[in-house]
Amino acid sequence: MSGPRATLRLQFHSDFTLDDAVPLVDYFADLGISHLYASPLLTARPGSRHGYDVIDPTRINPELGGEDALRRLVAALRKRGMGLILDIVSNHMAVGGAGNPWWLDVLEWGRRSPYAAFFDIQWNSPDPLLAGQLLVPFLRSDYGEVLQAGEIPLRFDAQAGVFYASHHEHRFPIGPPSYDELLRASNHPALRELAAQFAALAEEGGYRRAAELKARLSRLAVQPAVRTAIEALLAAYDARQPEGFARLHALFEQQFYRLASWRTAADDINWRRFFDINELGGLRVERPRVFEATHAKIFQLFEEGLIDGLRIDHIDGLADPRGYCRRLRRRLERLGRGRYWPIYVEKILGQGEELHGDWLVDGTTGYEFMNQVSLLQHDPDGEGPLRVLWHSLGGRPGEFLEEVRQARRLVLTGTLAGDFESAAQALLQVARGDLMTRDITFGQIRRALLELIVHFPVYRTYIGACGRPAQDEPFFRQALEGARASLDEADWPLLAHLDRWLGGKPWRRLPPGPRRKAHRYACVRFQQVTAPAAAKAVEDTAFYRSGVLLSRNDVGFDSQCFAAPPEDFHAACLRRRERFPDSLLASATHDHKRGEDSRARLAVLSERAVWYGERLQRWLLLAQPLRRSHGDDPAPLPVDELMLYQTLLGSWPPDLAPDDEAGMRAYAGRLRQWQEKALREAKLNSAWSAPNAPYEAACRAFLDDLLENPVGARLREEIAAAAAAIAPAGALNSLAQTLLRMTVPGVPDLYQGNEFWDFSLVDPDNRRPVDFAARRQALAQGREPAELIGHWRDGRVKQALVARTLALRARCPALFAAGDYLPLEVVGEQRARLLAFARRHAGQWALVLAPRLASDLLDEAGRPAIEPARWTDTRVLLPEIPALRGVLSGETVPRGKSELLVGEALATFPVGLFYGA
Template identity: 50%
Template sequence: MSIPRATARLQLHKDFTLDDAVGVVDYYARLGISHLYVSPILTARPGSTHGYDIVDPTHINPELGGEPALRRLVAKLHAAGMGLVIDIVPNHMGVGGADNPWWLHVLEWGRHSRYARWFDIDWNSPDPTLNGKILLPFLGDQYAQTLRSGDLRLRFDEQNGHFYFGYFGHRFPLAPASVVRVLRHGGAALKNVASSFPEVHPDEADAFDLHQTRADMLRELAQTEEGRAGIALALASVDPDLNGGVGRLHRLLERQNYKLTWWRNAAEEINWRRFFEVSDLAGVRVELDDVFDATHAVIFQLYAEGLIDGVRVDHVDGLADPTAYCNELRRRLTALSAQRPAQRQDPHPWIVVEKILTHGEALRTDWGIDGTTGYEFMAELGALLHCENGLAALNKLWVELSDGNDSFPTHVLNARRQLLRENFVGEFAALTRAVHAVARTELDTRDISQAAIHRVLTEILVTFPVYRTYTTKDGRSEADLAILERTVADARRNLSPPDQPLLDTLVTLFDTDNIDPDASADALPLRQLAVRRFEQLTPPLAAKAVEDTAFYRYGRLLSRNEVGADPDRFSATVAEFHAFNLDRAQHFPHAMLATATHDHKRGEDVRARLAVLSEAAEDWAEAVRRWKRLHTDFRIRLATEDDAPELVAPSLDDELMLYQMILGAWPFELQADDRDGLQAYAERLAAWQEKALREAKRYSSWAMPNGEYEHACREFLMALLDPERSAGFLQEIVDWVARIAPAGIANSLTQTLLRLTSPGVPDLYQGTEFWDFSLVDPDNRRPVNYAARSLLLAQEDHAHERICQHRGWHQCQLKQPLIHAALQLRKRDPALFAEGEYVPLTVEGPLAEHVIAFLRRHKERQVLVVALRMSLSLLNANLSLRHAAGDVPAHTFLELPQPLPGEHIDLLGGRPVDLHANHIDIANLLGEYPVALIAAPH
């Protein structure tokens, strides 16, 4: 079957290739994984650590081993009874450097390039210096300074006979029409070539052939001494080091199909769609048939041959029409199923999409996909682990220490405004122009000014409640209409009375179904363009405002600041989690279940530990207040302008978030006097801190790093982790870790078990079968010690238990035995989890709110899942249930729909469990361990 039982995500790069993946197949097979799920395998930029900057989708990445290595991996997987799922990137391509042939062709030929339509470029910019050109914001300094520095030079490629401008790792081709201007300065050696091709006009039918013929002549000429001398003369004509060279170089650059500029100008002047605000990732128009075919040809070939079994679609919200794209992808893959080898034929290829769903938002059911990659599951499960009772104390502490006292929604609104003002200026201007063009197509709206449209659009964009809507050829869905209605109501409150009537008018301009019959002939395509611009701007705006800005400004409790989650929704009840799973079982039973990804903000076990602070909120708040007073002398007062408020580093909210990270990611084995260990930990935290400060965009940013503030914050961190300066604080942290570790471990095991048994396909992010106290990338992409994992998996269960008892549960890798047991059960009875019912169970008694339980049931077979939550006051150091007086709490019972006949065992400990009654004492299920997975013996 193409639908996996369970996947394991691997991050591929030059230091962990497809052949390296071959070496871990046996381990994952023994663990119980059915499919490896790997990061993009098509050719990315050399040195890429993630693979999302694809430059050539027509080949397997040679840095990963190319197609031969892929076939070796697949052969190994198939021999182990496993399959392969790949991550695909239809939305964008890497365009920085010199490696994308399609992009380079566009730079060379401009709008005459055969690929000019493939990238989302506005060739009709209102800026006269950009009309018919592409802005290239790749210069490290201002344009004039770059020319004078000599870093940008005209060069000649002897291998292919083409001239280009070289700038460090970048390559900017010389336009064909400009070549003759260079050749004229090459003396007699190049005279024949220049006279043979006085001009190559891009709009002529044979222009491409003529240009190539000329390049071939130059390539041959470059093999001679005379030719090399002539080329050197030609290059010297625009040498910036020679007298007048800078001016001549500038005039030649002005004749190109692009405009080079300082990288800081990208946000305001960009005239092509980027991936988010990344200026070396260009949006691809995959909605065009020829682009779709070209970018997916290798993917379809791999699927037809049976080499891959499914795909994960990256950033589906970036596409012009996700509905059409997903359905076409489904249609094409399904059509290829019959071509696959007999043993791998499947009428239902597995397709999941990376999609952020806000709380209460439903995934569209008309996309023809199996679901998302699981961010919403991670968010719901994370909320389940938090105690609502701690919210008041945490709120009070945050309001007391934070600079602005703003709520999370306010932080998001402020971030959206800032991003529109600073980071997405070019994209927002393109949208405004597109809507203004629509307004001019009709008599009733022709007088609406572009400035007024900009004001109203601002309020729509900052209050937009979801990542995007999905207008199709059939118009808007009821869900989209409801979203727009809500947006209009929220935006109206922020608009002045003169602009409020325009709000309703503006919404009608996005309607592609109801156009005035007297509108101009181009009304429909202009509206379609405006809709596309709008729907491709809201997703990056939302993502950057929430995940990459507000998450780093709002630090009430960082365990709720995770991709896909809403920190404003602090906790969830057991009933809410059951309802979520029931809905998933009904609509998307094969969606992915994740608790860790390559994009997470902090490791799953960091979040699990920090969640425990919601159960000790008063004590935590008191500790933070004490540390704030204790570390007054560690803070640094920075010089500011006379009229500016005093800036102290770190700010109190940055300080509060730092304390959480120190506690949350603290390694079990690290002691308060371990100087080397503390230094290594401090360096990891410092990398997180730098990224956090820049993402927050308050006192520093990626565009304008504030070295003074960042250095002061680093010094503060180093002081905190210096055992000579902060011995008392460090010992308190060690004591806090010891106090909350059992409940943190219980949370980790609970989220692991629920991921493995809830409706859907569980995913295991590389290495997280051991404790995952990683930080944000690149920390969460460090090399995995597979040898240690293989060794532990090979041990007998009782040997592992003895080790745990000797070393302490907190130092034992408890997740791997749990994962192994659950995956083996899924392997023995796949239908139970793929097709089985999800049956929520009632728990009654003093511990009712601390227990979640359900059955997975299929025909006569069933599995009982039981787990603890909010267990700080319930567990001792051995992870066993205790009462305040030291006794196991009694009178908390699990209600079964009916007694379960036959013998049952707890697969995690191997002990028999009696389920022959309707009421089962929780102490009999969880007395020795915080989770239980109970089934009939195999």
């Protein structure tokens, strides 16, 4: 099977299983997809809607149909010559709950568990309450309160012969050596006799003998008298009684974990999480044994020919991304015996950052393309007015970078404080290990490290034994300069030490021993805190605080940059073709903040900033009767109200009338979900850790009045009219974005259902069920794209564009996979409003024309199509080409033509794709 030509991402869960995808395979093939790209399929926490919370990496999730269903899906794909790319989670597993046997074994046995080395745990914590223990922050409130309320009862599983405690969905195993105390207190002789044998498990080899003793206890428990004795024993540990409280607390103190409130995690956590999520524990996949155990099922699937490529989630969370990717590549090469399987990494690239070429991967999952096409579609002239408008009305900084730095300080001293302290402690050990730096204080290190991370321009560096790669050096320098500007002069010398300790001086030059180990450990801890700090500060905070223009706030975007010229887009395409020609190209993902067509529509506001500002001022006046009071302030506050208006403008369905009660009710339900998440992620007036219920209720009431009640009718109608006014230009942007994704160097990736318009909001809204029946029916009709422009609101025109373009890619795979990328010069009055390029390979040619910033060229007909006369004398200068015919329209380009009038080329369809050989 050939490599991916076009992929389509599917989100699997219990309501959309592997078997549910089987009857859709023919549709995907007819659409032009070569490979399905599946969300994680390994066994996740029951009820998972995304699959990233894996609890058993050795099995295909039974909720998705299990391995048999996977085989059925692959068989259907093979019949159509298609492949399957699988998303895997190497960085973490779901912990807590009662379903992860590896995690439960660590709780039961501590460092004696064979799985203790699987998780990234710091067993030697400086906290005396965590001496050799694992912090388990899953209690709803403070430990003493929850214990006294009887909410961590001691239980017995007769079938397994084990004691455990529970709290809601969480299970906390009691270590078998502690059974000695429990059983000795029993009034049954058989249990007391067994107690001494359990006590012996504390000795070497006890782990192996424990299973036999548990089985004996299980057999004993079948006897009614024994069961009665065990029930009496459990009653003696009822923490609602003073004696039971003391006994149960004493029992917990003997365990390899310390039960604690969920709030303690931010400061006291002694194991690495995925960002700040207590239920996701970091894995030490850099260790060969862990690598093999967590990937065994994946390798089996490759060996059996069931999967054809991998997408690696959150590569920046790993201790050594380069080493991991190279090990994975070597393993696949051995399995493939000459066959090549692509590997893609989920990597967010900062401004000026490129994926390292020595990782032996095929590229990223395409966030950077989302950013590049977005920059192309924003008018730089709108930046200044929109920043002023946002700052004056919302009261927040106009500069996105200022929001980011505020947010970084917030998360580093809040939800990620424990991770930050761990990195600082690691650096303190480095300082203490050198006679010349042992007087450096912990406070000095903390201050300098905080400012370094606050000013870090990328997610992380990739320090190895040879130090920082040259490719990373400019970003580290930038962070050092930013930190120097923020620190007092007295702390400047610390920056020189951090520069040296964090990869400036290779640790391999140090003699083997504690000092080398300390340097390496500090570098790993540093890099594993900068990545989550960036993600939490940017994606999960600043994106919800800065509303200059929400179309520039999405995963992988450099939101400090507002717009970029066509030359930058061309340069990025040329660079991608040179370095990663098979990289994925995405414009929507399961993680995006708003749908690809919402962003395309909101981008139009950059062209109409004055128009938008005038309407916004009017809406703020019309909204006065809808606002509530929250203390001395209105609710919603301006920052939240302004973001709501932009969200409505971007996501308003094209066919939704403001007086459609049922439609407005459904739409309002989606907006309520978005609003709650937006308020809490911003952490300004509410938060996930401390929801501000009265403020949220007032904001929800405002939204309800605006969208559903008579008091908001006037404002509702005006917002709907404004959304309708920019919708045609937004649709034109969408068609251009879609065409570019499928024709520039790289592999186009389609997100489920987005062959129709995508006006989704942040998850879970962007993971709603897809009406594939409507999509299949529309594709089967085979209508001409030009014909569908008149019915553009239903989204079929976008699907026709996708199908026609992917059909050309299927007929001429080498043209798009290996063809030259030739930027073409545009001249004439509207030259700035068109991007043009050609693809060339072995005598085959494709010519692509994509309008940009074309809002002013649209007429009042309300269609995303530009009248030919409005292009005036604008033309594209052509190289020597063969005769070309339109793939999306009936227009042709004669052989040898030196220039092409844009008005003629786009006379019947608003974007152009021409092919010839």
